Ligand code: ATP
């Protein structure tokens with residue numbers, strides 16, 4: 022069965038069981054402070070398990086793009102070394118939200134695997150949760166009894182909390198689970214060793230493929246469990262592992278999911294897969310990481326220096342360095358694998374087709390720049406090794422610095438060191454790594470208490486589009502601690518505060534009761550809740566408050582947001598429709614917009630975009646807002662859906678004239694409110710991605726005022742009334758003329774001085790020797806020394822410049838002396854410059870050294886004579 026058909030069959034099967042089939046959520050998560058990437062099928066449904074939202078259907082199935090490279094689920098270290106853990110993988114899953122429970126979940130999993138996919142029943146083992154004393158849970162008898170209806174009892178194993186109790190995080194919904202394992206060893210091996218003993222023992226051919234989680238608890242902050250009012254089913258099956266089983270292979274990499282890219286890599290590198298374990302690992306790492314990086318970029322996560330972007334950059338660099346080390350690939354190559362991936366998976370994941378230009382451009386650029394880094398790192402390391410001399414051990418902090426600042430992998434340092442008979446201080450390196458882990462743990466550490474629920478009616482609505490203040494009540498609150506300190510998070514029954522999202526910052530403001538005023542320092546969204554951050558908890562949390570947002574900040578932000586839309590449209594008009602949004606920040610201070618475009622914008626293009634936006638402002642276009650559009654209507658109107666964005670059933674459409682966008686942000690009632698739009702800068706953030714920063718309204722007007730003031734200051738300084746350019750030009754001309762004159766004077770003076778030098782030349786051992794101090798500058802003195810050497814025979818000229826701050830010494834020796842007497846100006850100057858506390862060097866016939874202590878000049882000149890005695 023082809024992998025495409027395996028996926029299709031799964032979705033079809035659950036469709037026939039009454040499930041709604043949905044798309045995979047983006048691989049990169051936004052608006053979830055607890056998770057960077059989707060790491061399981063259930064992540065996109067978290068809010069439903071938490072009771073903060075209602076799903077479209079209480080039965081859903083899909084295949085979810087997952088990435089397990091950070092946080093609680095991190096498989097990175099196993100990837101490539103084993104044959105069944107990936108960074109990016111697809112998780113096939115079916116869900117019940119308060120609908121069916123264990124009976125159906127178990128029966129259907131069994132039916133699908135044994136009847137539809139035809140996996141032999143005597144290769145399957147299942148596990149059941151045995152209970153945990155600490156948690157006060159007992160054996161999952163219900164699951165055990167249900168399994169007994171399908172599978173021989175001796176194929177049911179009991180598992181502990183580690184394997185059979187699934188939790189998405191430290192707190193939140195959780196429950197016991199049943200895993201399904203398949204033994205794919207050859208029949209002889211199975212006859213010899215009972216597969217039972219190999220379940221959950223990291224055996225590459227007795228592996229877990231499906232986990233059925235029975236969500237029935239909520240883990241609280243104090244570690245205790247509470248029963249959930251509604252019980253849910255959450256299952257996840259590894260697509261690549263399933264393909265391995267159904268295609269009769271013993272490694273995920275031997276399936277049609279990976280073979281095409283492996284073959285391409287064989288072609289590019291000239292190395293065959295399956296010959297040598299070391300190169301095999303490298304090949305597996307590369308074809309695995311390609312998928313992780315490609316899917317993340319296609320979903321809008323570009324490699325960067327922070328957060329999720331940094332994780333993606335590190336994964337890509339890991340692949341590059343495996344290629345560099347084991348496959349001798351020292352030119353960009355990963356981007357060349359992408360077309361194969363696209364051909365294989367683009368049908369089901371159209372983002373791979375649509376984003377091809379960006380994905381390959383970004384990967385190629387990252388590859389090229391990291392390969393340069395590797396070269397620099399090699400040079401640096403070689404320098405260090407040269408200086409180490411006797412010790413033969415590269416210190417751990419240096420290996421760490423190379424790794425941390427330059428991204429130079431430690432294993433590469435190790436190899437380079439070993440090649441030259443050195444080792445690296447492994448313990449020291451590990452210690453530095455541990456320190457860094459601790460630092461980043463501290464930086465992201467978040468301690469969250471349980472919610473204290475005051476009103477569980479579930480009415481927690483946003484009225485931010487239409488209100489800047491409202492009477493509110495607190496429905497729940499909790500304490501959180503992060504690196505910035507201790508906060509309380511409040512949720513209101515209704516709120517005028519806009520929660521940070523879609524690039525737009527969250528509102529600030531206050532809530533006021535008759536006896537206190539509490540400042541709201543930020544507003545964010547988490548699992549569909551709007552959370553207000555405050556530093557102190559109100560005394561009377563049950564009271565009624567007047568909530569007021571900071572209107573001037575909000576208005577400034579709103580101006581920037583609407584201007585962003587106008588600019589987006591203008592960019593597409595000026596540069597072309599390949600321009601697509603790749604990221605944005607909309608604050609009260611400025612706006613930043615990242616978009617796809619392959620070359621630097623010209624000054625004319627920037628001016629034209631600015632002009633077009635200002636024209637739309639002048640046209641005073643009214644806002645046309647549709648809060649409850651269907652996606653079809655919105656697209657028909659001309660709105661563009663972005664990849665990597667998760668849209669609900671209903672979308673909000675924002676229109677100003679011909680600018681139409683899907684947007685959840687706040688907007689001006691009329692474009693005239695924006696008043697003025699000014700681009701501050703245009704730059705590049707990654708291959709094929711440009712960034713514009715701009716300002717609007719008062720900020721833009723004030724910026725122009727400031728510019729005007731500086732201009733006026735310049736006019737005053739130039740003592741001119743109007744034409745600054747002309748005045749500056751004439752200053753420049755005058756300056757150039759003066760410079761020429763000065764150069765001429767110096768040349769004359771130097772020539773004259775050179776004549777006086779001649780008088781001081783002494784004949785010593787057949788050499789015309791001169792050591793002299795001068796007030797000329799270094800370059801002129803040097804030229805004089807050279808000229809004099811040419812005029813005299815057998816000359817040896819030493820000139821010291823008498824400069825209190827930067828004295829220098831130049832030595833010029835006739836070439837025949839260099840040959841006959843073995844003199845070396847470079848070596849001599851090094852020696853004599855010690856008196857002026859300096860250093861330098863050069864060729865045998867000409868060398869210069871700069872120093873710091875002019876008082877030593879006489880001693881230097883005196884010592885020079887010793888070299889010809
Ligand atoms: P394992 O113990 O093999 O790491 P897990 O217990 O971490 O698996 P779950 O979190 O239960 O796995 O995920 C459900 C299913 O997803 C697993 O049964 C497996 O088939 C698949 N899976 C999990 N992690 C990976 C991975 N890194 N690469 C590929 N498939 C995976």
Ligand code: MG
Nearest residue numbers: 089094095096
């Ligand atoms: Mg795992």
